[in-house]
Amino acid sequence: MLLRSIYVLVMPVMLLFAAIACGTAVTELASYICPTRIPPTAGTQPTYLPGTPIPTATPIPPPPTPYRIEPPQDFYRGDAIFVGQPGSATRLRFRLQSVQARPASSEGSPRNLYSWSLEIKNLGTANYETVPIAQMYLSLILTPNGEAAGIWRTSEAAMQAAGFTGQNYDAIQPGATRVYRLAAYGPVGNARRLTFVLDDESGNQITWINQANPYCSGDIAD
Numbered sequence: 001m002l003l004r005s006i007y008v009l010v011m012p013v014m015l016l017f018a019a020i021a022c023g024t025a026v027t028e029l030a031s032y033i034c035p036t037r038i039p040p041t042a043g044t045q046p047t048y049l050p051g052t053p054i055p056t057a058t059p060i061p062p063p064p065t066p067y068r069i070e071p072p073q074d075f076y077r078g079d080a081i082f083v084g085q086p087g088s089a090t091r092l093r094f095r096l097q098s099v100q101a102r103p104a105s106s107e108g109s110p111r112n113l114y115s116w117s118l119e120i121k122n123l124g125t126a127n128y129e130t131v132p133i134a135q136m137y138l139s140l141i142l143t144p145n146g147e148a149a150g151i152w153r154t155s156e157a158a159m160q161a162a163g164f165t166g167q168n169y170d171a172i173q174p175g176a177t178r179v180y181r182l183a184a185y186g187p188v189g190n191a192r193r194l195t196f197v198l199d200d201e202s203g204n205q206i207t208w209i210n211q212a213n214p215y216c217s218g219d220i221a222d
Helices: 013-021 156-162
Strands: 030-033 081-083 092-104 111-122 136-143 146-153 177-187 190-199 204-209
Touching (some): 111 136, 111 156, 136 177, 156 177
Antiparallel strands (some): 030 081, 081 092, 092 111, 111 177, 190 204
């Protein structure tokens, strides 16, 4: 079984358990690789008159080592994160998008409604079974009093408040891309880290920091 915890979600409990039981367990680590810059070429050599000293050629620096992120490091919002090897049955690309927060009504302590989108593309040769509403949660919030770590899961109430209905949780076919919209309630602040559990038994997961990558931009080809 991919996930065994009980969640308050947007579908009947028995149907949810059936979907989770059929989920694809993924043990391969995720990675993000920044596109490598192409080093400059030597170009056309100038012509020198006889007797003219020929200056020493400036050495061409070697190509830089590709910038790479792997767990337990955090990825960044917008990064194209790959799981699985090219040509394998399970190869996926994940991308966290559009993380937002807004005040939410509450009878107790003030709280926010957090919402985000998760894009998943199936680059493998087999169907990918996933239930992101059960596998992804908000794990760190920057509050006025500092960082608050926890597990703020997607709930039926949060999904309804965010207007997220009609989600498709069918298996993702090879070559297909799907965007899941998710929402959770949490303390007032800003979403800092989000977590997606690839396989709970092995502890394999992806974590994102909610900011653009400060070191690199662009994606390698699928």
